[in-house]
Amino acid sequence: MRRLAEEAGLSRQRVHRTVSSDQVALDTNELDALCAALGVAPLAIVEAATQALKAEQTREQAQALPGIDFYSALARSGYGLAAKRGKIVSDEGFEA
Helix, strand or coil: CHHHHHHHCCCHHHHHHHHHCCCCCCCHHHHHHHHHHHCCCHHHHHHHHHHHHHHHHHHHHHHHCCCCCHHHHHHHCCCCCCCCCCCCECCCCCEC
């Protein structure tokens, strides 16, 4: 994270708080700086965050509705490909 902070021109503490907490918001300048340092488009980050949030909300809804499993809830929410049963993979890309 130190290298990312240096390349983005942000403090190491700021980058750490942003990465490790979903309660810390970035302003657009910080988002642009982090994206430039990572070599990704800001829109790609926003779209990925939106999809992750929708999947999390779907998971929470599935847990709240008895009789509807997580995969069915995903399919109903428009995540047909994600609803295919298979290995569960964490957000970090490692098998759970």
